[in-house]
Amino acid sequence: MLSVFAGSITRADTDRIRPYSGNPTYWQYRGKPVMLLGGSKTDHIFLLDDLEEHLDEINAVGANYVRNTMSQREGIELKPHKLLPDGKFDMDQWNEEYWRRFQNMLKWTAARDIIVQIEVWDRFDYAEQHWRISPWNPRNNPNFTPHLELLSDREPNEAYLAAKPGERYAVYFTNGGSVRLDLSNAPGHFNISWISVAMGRTVESSQPGGYRLMDKTIEGGRVVTLSAPYKGGWVAAIAKQ
Numbered sequence: 001m002l003s004v005f006a007g008s009i010t011r012a013d014t015d016r017i018r019p020y021s022g023n024p025t026y027w028q029y030r031g032k033p034v035m036l037l038g039g040s041k042t043d044h045i046f047l048l049d050d051l052e053e054h055l056d057e058i059n060a061v062g063a064n065y066v067r068n069t070m071s072q073r074e075g076i077e078l079k080p081h082k083l084l085p086d087g088k089f090d091m092d093q094w095n096e097e098y099w100r101r102f103q104n105m106l107k108w109t110a111a112r113d114i115i116v117q118i119e120v121w122d123r124f125d126y127a128e129q130h131w132r133i134s135p136w137n138p139r140n141n142p143n144f145t146p147h148l149e150l151l152s153d154r155e156p157n158e159a160y161l162a163a164k165p166g167e168r169y170a171v172y173f174t175n176g177g178s179v180r181l182d183l184s185n186a187p188g189h190f191n192i193s194w195i196s197v198a199m200g201r202t203v204e205s206s207q208p209g210g211y212r213l214m215d216k217t218i219e220g221g222r223v224v225t226l227s228a229p230y231k232g233g234w235v236a237a238i239a240k241q
Contacts, residue, residue: 017115029115036065036115044071044121046105047078047098059112066114068105069121073130081135084142089135091143138162144170152180152223159226169238176231180223181238187221189241197233217241 020026020033027034038058041048045068048054058066076083078101082093109116126134138144144162148154151161151171158177163169166186171179183190193202194214204214218224218238228234 034064038063038065038067038114040066043067043069044073046102047071047074051101051105052108055108055112055114058114064114065117066109067117067119069119070102071121072125072134076133079133079135081141087140089141091135091141144168150182152182154179167240169236171226171236171238173228173234173236175233176228178225178227180225182223183218183220184222186240190218190220190238191241192216192218193237194229195235195237196229197235203229 015030017027017029017034020028022028022033027036040058041054045051045054045066055066070080072079076087078095078098079089080095080098081089081091082095084090106116124130126136131137133140135141138146143164145164147161147163147165147169150163150165150169151159155177157174159174159179160172161169161181162172169181169190171181173179192215194204195201196203204216214229220240226236228236
Protein backbone atom coordinates (compact mmCIF):
# COMPACT_ATOMS: atom_id res chain seq x y z
CA MET A 1 0.00 0.00 0.00
CA LEU A 2 2.82 2.39 0.85
CA SER A 3 4.61 1.78 -2.43
CA VAL A 4 1.44 2.40 -4.44
CA PHE A 5 0.83 5.63 -2.53
CA ALA A 6 4.41 6.79 -3.06
CA GLY A 7 4.13 6.00 -6.76
CA SER A 8 1.02 8.11 -7.12
CA ILE A 9 2.80 11.06 -5.49
CA THR A 10 5.68 10.74 -7.95
CA ARG A 11 3.34 10.71 -10.96
CA ALA A 12 1.45 13.73 -9.67
CA ASP A 13 4.72 15.53 -9.11
CA THR A 14 5.85 15.00 -12.70
CA ASP A 15 2.50 16.23 -14.04
CA ARG A 16 2.78 19.66 -12.45
CA ILE A 17 4.71 22.58 -13.90
CA ARG A 18 8.35 22.19 -12.92
CA PRO A 19 11.89 22.57 -14.30
CA TYR A 20 12.45 20.16 -17.19
CA SER A 21 14.16 16.97 -16.00
CA GLY A 22 16.24 16.82 -19.18
CA ASN A 23 17.45 20.43 -18.95
CA PRO A 24 16.56 22.55 -15.89
CA THR A 25 16.82 25.79 -17.88
CA TYR A 26 13.47 24.85 -19.47
CA TRP A 27 10.02 23.95 -18.11
CA GLN A 28 8.06 20.73 -18.30
CA TYR A 29 4.34 20.14 -17.81
CA ARG A 30 2.61 16.77 -17.62
CA GLY A 31 5.97 15.11 -18.07
CA LYS A 32 6.86 16.88 -21.33
CA PRO A 33 8.97 19.97 -22.11
CA VAL A 34 6.86 23.05 -22.68
CA MET A 35 7.41 26.64 -23.75
CA LEU A 36 5.33 29.12 -21.76
CA LEU A 37 3.92 31.89 -23.93
CA GLY A 38 1.36 34.46 -23.01
CA GLY A 39 0.36 38.01 -22.29
CA SER A 40 -2.59 39.92 -20.88
CA LYS A 41 -3.98 43.43 -20.83
CA THR A 42 -3.19 43.87 -17.13
CA ASP A 43 -0.98 42.13 -14.60
CA HIS A 44 -3.77 41.68 -12.01
CA ILE A 45 -6.08 39.76 -14.29
CA PHE A 46 -8.16 38.14 -11.55
CA LEU A 47 -9.90 41.47 -10.88
CA LEU A 48 -11.03 41.99 -14.48
CA ASP A 49 -14.79 42.18 -14.99
CA ASP A 50 -14.43 40.47 -18.38
CA LEU A 51 -11.90 37.86 -17.28
CA GLU A 52 -13.53 34.83 -18.93
CA GLU A 53 -13.69 36.58 -22.30
CA HIS A 54 -10.07 37.70 -21.97
CA LEU A 55 -8.93 34.17 -21.11
CA ASP A 56 -10.76 32.93 -24.21
CA GLU A 57 -8.79 35.46 -26.28
CA ILE A 58 -5.53 34.28 -24.72
CA ASN A 59 -6.43 30.64 -25.30
CA ALA A 60 -7.55 31.24 -28.90
CA VAL A 61 -4.11 32.46 -30.00
CA GLY A 62 -2.38 29.46 -28.43
CA ALA A 63 -1.04 31.13 -25.29
CA ASN A 64 -0.64 28.93 -22.22
CA TYR A 65 0.66 31.31 -19.54
CA VAL A 66 -0.40 34.44 -17.63
CA ARG A 67 1.15 36.45 -14.82
CA ASN A 68 -1.18 37.44 -11.99
CA THR A 69 -0.21 39.92 -9.29
CA MET A 70 -2.24 40.16 -6.09
CA SER A 71 -2.75 43.86 -6.65
CA GLN A 72 -4.14 46.34 -4.16
CA ARG A 73 -4.22 49.29 -6.55
CA GLU A 74 -7.96 49.19 -7.18
CA GLY A 75 -10.70 51.21 -5.53
CA ILE A 76 -11.88 50.52 -2.00
CA GLU A 77 -14.49 47.96 -3.12
CA LEU A 78 -11.80 45.59 -4.46
CA LYS A 79 -9.35 45.45 -1.58
CA PRO A 80 -8.64 42.06 0.04
CA HIS A 81 -10.07 43.08 3.43
CA LYS A 82 -13.69 43.75 4.33
CA LEU A 83 -14.94 47.30 3.86
CA LEU A 84 -17.06 48.48 6.80
CA PRO A 85 -20.05 50.87 6.53
CA ASP A 86 -17.95 53.68 8.01
CA GLY A 87 -15.47 53.42 5.13
CA LYS A 88 -12.74 51.67 7.11
CA PHE A 89 -11.44 48.12 6.68
CA ASP A 90 -11.63 45.28 9.17
CA MET A 91 -8.21 43.62 8.95
CA ASP A 92 -9.61 40.51 10.67
CA GLN A 93 -12.16 39.87 7.90
CA TRP A 94 -11.75 39.21 4.18
CA ASN A 95 -13.54 40.87 1.28
CA GLU A 96 -15.36 37.87 -0.18
CA GLU A 97 -15.66 39.46 -3.65
CA TYR A 98 -11.88 39.93 -3.96
CA TRP A 99 -11.18 36.30 -3.11
CA ARG A 100 -14.14 35.00 -5.17
CA ARG A 101 -12.57 36.61 -8.23
CA PHE A 102 -9.22 35.02 -7.41
CA GLN A 103 -10.83 31.59 -7.05
CA ASN A 104 -12.66 32.03 -10.36
CA MET A 105 -9.40 32.99 -12.08
CA LEU A 106 -7.75 29.77 -10.86
CA LYS A 107 -10.74 27.70 -11.97
CA TRP A 108 -11.09 29.32 -15.39
CA THR A 109 -7.37 29.19 -16.22
CA ALA A 110 -7.22 25.51 -15.21
CA ALA A 111 -10.17 24.77 -17.50
CA ARG A 112 -8.23 26.33 -20.40
CA ASP A 113 -4.91 24.70 -19.47
CA ILE A 114 -3.30 28.08 -18.81
CA ILE A 115 -0.40 28.16 -16.33
CA VAL A 116 -0.63 31.00 -13.78
CA GLN A 117 2.32 32.74 -12.17
CA ILE A 118 1.06 34.21 -8.87
CA GLU A 119 2.95 37.11 -7.31
CA VAL A 120 2.22 38.66 -3.93
CA TRP A 121 2.58 42.24 -5.14
CA ASP A 122 4.26 44.63 -4.12
CA ARG A 123 5.54 47.49 -2.01
CA PHE A 124 4.58 49.93 -4.78
CA ASP A 125 0.93 49.21 -3.99
CA TYR A 126 1.45 50.72 -0.54
CA ALA A 127 3.14 53.96 -1.60
CA GLU A 128 2.05 57.46 -2.53
CA GLN A 129 -1.55 57.69 -3.74
CA HIS A 130 -2.23 53.99 -3.13
CA TRP A 131 -1.29 54.31 0.55
CA ARG A 132 -4.04 56.86 1.15
CA ILE A 133 -6.77 54.23 0.55
CA SER A 134 -4.84 51.13 1.64
CA PRO A 135 -6.40 48.92 4.33
CA TRP A 136 -2.93 48.71 5.90
CA ASN A 137 -2.86 52.46 6.53
CA PRO A 138 -3.67 52.79 10.26
CA ARG A 139 -6.03 55.66 9.43
CA ASN A 140 -8.14 53.27 7.37
CA ASN A 141 -8.71 50.45 9.85
CA PRO A 142 -9.79 50.06 13.50
CA ASN A 143 -7.35 47.20 14.10
CA PHE A 144 -4.16 49.21 14.18
CA THR A 145 -3.86 52.81 15.37
CA PRO A 146 -0.77 55.03 15.73
CA HIS A 147 0.80 54.82 19.19
CA LEU A 148 3.97 56.87 19.07
CA GLU A 149 3.62 57.47 22.81
CA LEU A 150 4.79 53.88 23.35
CA LEU A 151 8.14 54.60 21.65
CA SER A 152 11.05 56.31 23.42
CA ASP A 153 14.66 57.11 22.55
CA ARG A 154 13.32 57.86 19.09
CA GLU A 155 14.91 60.33 16.69
CA PRO A 156 12.67 62.35 14.34
CA ASN A 157 11.49 60.15 11.46
CA GLU A 158 13.43 57.18 12.84
CA ALA A 159 10.55 54.83 13.64
CA TYR A 160 6.75 54.69 13.70
CA LEU A 161 4.34 52.43 15.56
CA ALA A 162 0.88 51.13 14.76
CA ALA A 163 -0.61 48.79 17.33
CA LYS A 164 -3.52 47.12 19.01
CA PRO A 165 -1.92 47.42 22.45
CA GLY A 166 -1.56 44.18 24.34
CA GLU A 167 -2.07 42.09 21.21
CA ARG A 168 0.04 43.18 18.24
CA TYR A 169 2.49 45.87 17.24
CA ALA A 170 4.10 46.94 13.97
CA VAL A 171 7.20 49.09 14.30
CA TYR A 172 8.48 50.62 11.05
CA PHE A 173 12.09 51.78 10.87
CA THR A 174 12.70 54.17 7.99
CA ASN A 175 16.46 53.57 7.79
CA GLY A 176 17.68 51.25 10.50
CA GLY A 177 17.92 52.53 14.04
CA SER A 178 17.02 51.54 17.59
CA VAL A 179 14.08 52.52 19.81
CA ARG A 180 12.49 51.42 23.06
CA LEU A 181 8.95 49.99 23.02
CA ASP A 182 6.84 50.24 26.17
CA LEU A 183 5.18 46.87 26.86
CA SER A 184 4.73 47.60 30.57
CA ASN A 185 0.95 47.10 30.32
CA ALA A 186 1.27 44.08 28.04
CA PRO A 187 2.57 41.11 30.03
CA GLY A 188 3.23 37.75 28.40
CA HIS A 189 5.27 36.31 25.58
CA PHE A 190 5.34 37.87 22.10
CA ASN A 191 6.58 36.52 18.77
CA ILE A 192 8.65 38.98 16.74
CA SER A 193 9.49 38.85 13.04
CA TRP A 194 11.74 41.24 11.14
CA ILE A 195 10.64 42.10 7.61
CA SER A 196 12.99 43.74 5.12
CA VAL A 197 11.06 46.36 3.16
CA ALA A 198 13.59 46.25 0.30
CA MET A 199 13.45 42.45 -0.05
CA GLY A 200 9.77 42.13 0.83
CA ARG A 201 10.32 39.12 3.07
CA THR A 202 11.09 38.02 6.61
CA VAL A 203 14.76 37.80 7.56
CA GLU A 204 15.39 35.30 10.34
CA SER A 205 19.13 35.22 10.88
CA SER A 206 22.47 36.71 10.00
CA GLN A 207 23.06 34.18 7.23
CA PRO A 208 21.50 35.90 4.16
CA GLY A 209 23.19 39.28 4.32
CA GLY A 210 25.44 39.71 7.31
CA TYR A 211 22.64 40.86 9.61
CA ARG A 212 22.83 40.16 13.30
CA LEU A 213 20.93 37.20 14.75
CA MET A 214 17.41 38.37 15.63
CA ASP A 215 15.34 37.24 18.61
CA LYS A 216 12.16 35.36 17.70
CA THR A 217 10.40 36.06 21.01
CA ILE A 218 10.35 38.92 23.49
CA GLU A 219 8.98 39.20 27.02
CA GLY A 220 6.26 41.76 27.72
CA GLY A 221 5.48 43.56 30.95
CA ARG A 222 8.49 45.88 30.54
CA VAL A 223 10.17 48.32 28.19
CA VAL A 224 12.11 46.50 25.46
CA THR A 225 14.76 47.74 23.06
CA LEU A 226 14.24 47.07 19.36
CA SER A 227 17.17 47.49 16.99
CA ALA A 228 16.74 47.12 13.24
CA PRO A 229 19.02 44.43 11.78
CA TYR A 230 20.67 46.80 9.32
CA LYS A 231 20.22 50.11 7.57
CA GLY A 232 17.27 50.55 5.25
CA GLY A 233 13.56 50.04 5.84
CA TRP A 234 12.48 47.36 8.34
CA VAL A 235 9.26 46.33 10.05
CA ALA A 236 9.21 44.55 13.40
CA ALA A 237 5.95 42.55 13.47
CA ILE A 238 5.11 41.65 17.07
CA ALA A 239 2.17 39.44 18.07
CA LYS A 240 1.17 37.97 21.42
CA GLN A 241 1.54 34.19 21.65
